[in-house]
Amino acid sequence: MLTELQKKKLTYYFHTFDADKNGTLEKSDFDKIVSGFAEAYNIAQDSETYQYISSTYGKRWEALAKEADTNADNKVSLDEWLSYQDKLLTDPKSDFLWLKVASMFIDVQDVDKDGTLSLNEYKVMYKIHGVGDESLAAEIFAKLDFDGDGKISKNDAMNLVADFYLSDNPQAPGNLFFGAYE
Template sequence: MTGLQDRKYGRWFKGADIDGDGFITRRDVLLMSERYITARGLPPDSEGARLLAGQMDGFWTNVIAPMDQDGDGRVDLREMTDGFKRALGDAAQYARQIGPVADCFFDLVDLNGDGKIDLSEFRLMFDAVAAVPGGDSAEVFAALDLDGSGGLDRGEFHQAILEFFYGDDPDAAANHLFGRIDV
């Protein structure tokens, strides 16, 4: 792991710490679910909302909670960074480790279900949910749209997630996927 990856993980942590208390807890993940559900315009008692909440709860249980080294029910930045370093040591494991969560998130962001994430969908989710400023969203989106089609297909989205979590290229646009970092 490098300093660049630590900064990327720190930015991701900042976005996931919804209540800003310096820890990621099950409550943060539930709040994140609520934001996603609201951004999608889903009724809270709909099947889609229940499915999303269940997937996010699984994300807490299977990804975040195991990083809790001191057993206090919350994960601080050091625990999360150490957890990512342990879990994400081999990019060849992407399909097993991150791929399913990325697919879920892609489907969530693709609001109209057309198989692509357009700029307005990208901005809505990353601004409203992850607090990524709109100007940053547009710049990052343009750089991630590798074929210039005006939409991120699933492959481009996976490439961005792969680069964010495993990459060490200081010039990669995906470094800023969850908000601008200093490179």
Template sequence: MANPQDVGDLLERKIDVCFGHVDVDGDGVFEEADVMALAARMIAYQNVPFDAPEAQALFRSFQEFVRNIARELDLTSGQISPEQWRKGMIGRFGENPALFDKVFRPLAAAIWRLCDRDGDGKVDAEEFLCFQKAVGSSPENRQIAFERLDLNGDGSLSVEEILSAYKDYYTSRDPHAPGNWLYGDVWDADIWDGTKVKL
């Protein structure tokens, strides 16, 4: 497992890794088709019917999310390059936690409502690992992510804990923030090939 190396590049590194997850078709741009495919994968891996209320809510949240991103980044093409994603995510959201909450929290809440299949307010290891599989994390990084975020070792994550981790991941430059581990070991030298996440 790697350790933090260049703290100054940490947020950029996390945003780059995230781009590799959201560019579902691997064509080098992030667009609405990618997020809808990602939503469908999340729903399928959680074994939730596509017509279930939480599944439909996730589709709507992803559509609204990508439109908000395009508006905040002042994009008209509907496609976002890795460079636009990095610059916009850090410049618009990484430095503005209130805006992050406005745009990201509804999506994150919809994701974790889907993952919390039994409705107990917590996401257990199986539910979390299904989410990780859907976004393309490696088996090793799925396990690392869960272990790092399960701070009290009780085998589950509260939805609020995950929402907090989500915010850490996308906005924090603190190398010790628990949310840095949302998708596993982002310091792993082999996780990023310069254009996308290596799966």
């Protein structure tokens, strides 16, 4: 069972994928996020980077369509999303799949492939996922960049995302990884 705090965070997270804000997730939301990505970084559609980003988000949608869309209407509702996340996080058979998904998600945001998230990459994530503006991104980034080197290392990012999914402590910094959830 998800706790109230987990439910709150995961509900918020759901909306960051609902690019057209119609209240459900569809393939078109994921396409829209990929276009936003390409636009933000000026990535050509025939480039390897575009292929990588597009296939990563594409696979994410396919996995959701297969595993979360229980009534098979090609949409993932909030209820379907929460049941799916509950299963991922609490069923030992899911074999930490959520952690693999998180790792993939961080890798795709690391556009320059230096193994860390820069403030700029973090800002772009906020933009394409409709999380918030640059000043909110900078404010939260400062809280997550513990050593103040201007980067969030992959290792720190994984710990933060683990907190985002699992922590029931309202003060855990990782709660804010995907933006101000409340």
